[in-house]
Amino acid sequence: MTAEIICVGTEILLGNIVNTNAAYLAEQLAGLGISCYYQTVVGDNGERLLETLELAAKRSEIIILSGGLGPTQDDLTKETVAKFCGKKLLMDEKSKKQIAEYFEKRKMKPTENNWKQAMLPDGARVFENHNGTAPGMAVETKKNKFILLPGPPEELKLMFEESVAPYLKEQSPFVILSQTVKTCGLSESFVEEQLRDLIDKQTNPTIATYAKTGEVHVRVTAKADSQKEASKLIKPMVKELKSRFGNDIYSTDDGVTLEKALADLLQSAGLTISCAESCTGGLISATLINVPGISELYKAGFVTYSNKAKRKLLGVKKGTLEKYGAVSSQTAQEMVKGLLAETKTDVGIAVTGIAGPDGGTKEKPVGLVYISCNVKGKVTVKECHFNGTREKIRRASVTTALMLARSCVLEYLSKEILK
C-alpha cells in the first residue's frame, strides 16, 4: 500500500509557516508501515491542485491532503477532490449540527460561510473534528482513497489519531513496529561499517541509520501479522545492536534525548550536577533544564564569559589565565575544579573555547574548545576542534559536553562497583 501527502496552502509556499503537518503525517504513515514516496505543497489554487491530484492518483493508492477545508472562498480542497472524483457536494446534516454546537458552546454566532464546511462529497466517510469546525473525510474511488484533513496542526493530529489511523489500519493486513537505538560519540560511517553485515542481509526487521549532531540513531523496523509478532522480530536485533555498541548506546527509547539519558543516569546514581560555561554561554544548562523534573539534580550554573567572572566566580588563577590563556586545558581544569568547590555538587561540566567568528589565532583557531568534567574530584579534559558557524560550534560543544559527562559518570560508576 503506497500513500502520498499533499499539503494545500499559500502560506506554506510563501515560507510563512513550516510544514510540520507533512512531517507528522509522514511519521504516522511510516509507523503504520505505509510507504510514502512523495510530499507535495501546492497553493490555494484550484487548477494547480487538480493537476497535483491527477498526478498523485496515478502513482499512489492513498492520498492524504491537509488544509483548504476552511470556510472562506480560498478553501478549495473539498471542491477540487469532489470535482476530480466526479462527486457532488451535499449538505451533511450531522456535520451541520456539530458546527452549530461548536459555536453555541463558545457563545459565538456562525457566519453564513461556516455552513460551507458541512457540504461533503457524496458518499464520503466523515471524520469528526473535536478541535475545530471543519470535518475531515475519506473519499473513495475504485482506484484511490482521498483523505482530507484540516490544516491547523492540533485539529489534524487529533483527527488522525482518533479516526484516520483506525481507518488506515482497516486497509492494511500488517502491523509495523519500530524501535530506535540511539548512540552518541560515533560517526555515521563507523556505525554503518559495524552494521554492514546486518544491513546487507536485512529483510525483516530492517535497519537504517540517521545522523544528528554528535549522535547516530539506528532504527529497527519489523512487519508482522500482530503487534506481538513484530515485537518478537525486533527484540533480538536490538539485543545484537546492544552487544555491538555497548555503552555508546545512550537509549533504546524513541522519546529519550541525550540530556534526558544523562539526567536519568545521574538520578539513578544519586548524583547532582552543575555547569560553568564560557563560549556556550548557558546553552548546556539550558539544554539540561529542558528535561522536566531536573531541579532535583541540577543545582546551579555559571556563565563566566569574561576572565574576571572566571576568576571571581570559579577561582581560576590569574597566573593560569596569563600563562595559558582563557581557552586552554589548564583553565578548563581550574574552572571545573572551582565549580565543584563552589556548588558542592557531585558532577561538574565546564567549557571554554573560541566560537568565532573573530578571536581566533593561528595557535588557537576558531572552533578550538576545551570541555572538562569533574566527577567527585576526578577531572577529565577533552580538546575539541569544531568547524562551522558560531552557532554550530556552540551546538557541537553542548552535545560533546553532555557525552563527556555521561562517559565520565559511567566510568566513575563502573569503578564504584569494583570497590
Place this chain on the structure above:
Amino acid sequence: MTAEIICVGTEILLGNIVNTNAAYLAEQLAGLGISCYYQTVVGDNGERLLETLELAAKRSEIIILSGGLGPTQDDLTKETVAKFCGKKLLMDEKSKKQIAEYFEKRKMKPTENNWKQAMLPDGARVFENHNGTAPGMAVETKKNKFILLPGPPEELKLMFEESVAPYLKEQSPFVILSQTVKTCGLSESFVEEQLRDLIDKQTNPTIATYAKTGEVHVRVTAKADSQKEASKLIKPMVKELKSRFGNDIYSTDDGVTLEKALADLLQSAGLTISCAESCTGGLISATLINVPGISELYKAGFVTYSNKAKRKLLGVKKGTLEKYGAVSSQTAQEMVKGLLAETKTDVGIAVTGIAGPDGGTKEKPVGLVYISCNVKGKVTVKECHFNGTREKIRRASVTTALMLARSCVLEYLSKEILK
C-alpha cells in the same frame, strides 16, 4: 520568473525531520520576488527523482534542490540532475582541494567516497560551502536553471545567503529590494490594523507582515530597474512605518536580531549586562552570547534553578522564598537586585517561572513567569502568562526578557538626556 523547490531525502519522507529547508527557501524566494507554486519532497531514489525533475522542468524555470549531495551511495541528486541535463560529472580540482583542507583542519582523514563530493556536472557554477564539505552548484540548460544545495540547514542557509541570492538576482531583469522593519511586543493583528490603509492601496512597494515569537516583522519590497530606484521606493515607506511604530521598532536591518539590537543599544550607551535565570535555565545568556563580540558588555550569568542557588548566589532572602514562593514578583525583584550587587554591571535581567509540564497550581499555573530588569538600581518587574509546551514557554520568556531589557534601557536613556 517562477521557481519550485525539491527537497531530496528519505528522512523527510519518513517524518524523521521537519522540512525547515523548504520554509527557508520559500521565504527567501518570496523576498526576491520570485513566484514559487510547488514544493516537492522525494526520497533518495534515482528513478522517482528523475520523474520529479522532468515535471518540475516543464512547469518552472528555476528548480532549487536541497539534499542528496553527501558522500554516500544514497546521495543521488547531482548524478540525477547531470543525467537529466545530459552532462558528465567531472572532478572539480578547487572543490577537491577545499575538501582536503576541511579534513586537514580537523585532523581527520577523508575516505575515498569523500572525493565524490568534488565531482560536478560539466560547466556547473560552483557555490562554496563554508559550513561543510559538499559544494553547491547551479546547472543551466536552455530552459532551466537547477540549483543544488546541501541538506544540512546551516550549510544551506549560509550558501544561499553568500552565493544563491546574488546568483538569482543576476537572472532577473528587475532589481527586487526588500527591507524588514522589525517590531517587538506588538500583536500581528494590531500591526495589520495599523497598516490596513497602506496594505489596501499597496502596489510598489508591497508590504507584508510575518509573526515570530514576540515579534512582528513588516517586509517592504520594491521592484525597479536599478538598486537605486528600488531603494528610493522603499525609503518613504520605511519612514512611514517608523513614524507609526516608533520605539516598538528595534531594527530596520534584516541581519539584526533582537539580541543584537539590545547589544548595540548597550554598547552605544556604554552599559554592561548580566543575567540570573531560573526557568529559562541559561537560555537568555546563551541568546545574548550568540552576538559576536558581546564579551565587552556581557559580564556574567547565573543559572539559579534551585532555591539554594537563588539564596547563595543572588542573596534572595529565605523569608521572601517562604512567604511569596520562588515564582513571585518579590523573588524576581530580589534576584535582579542581588545580581547587580554581585556582578557590578549596569543592567541585569532575571527570570523565575513555571515552564511545566508539572509544578503548576491553581494560583500559579504552568506558564506564569516573572521577568525583572534592573537598570542602575531602577527595578521593573513584568508578570507574564504564557501558553504551550515547556520549550515554547521558555522561548517566549527569553524574547520577553530581551524586550523588557530594551525598553527599560531606552527609558533610562531618555531620562538621562533630559537631565
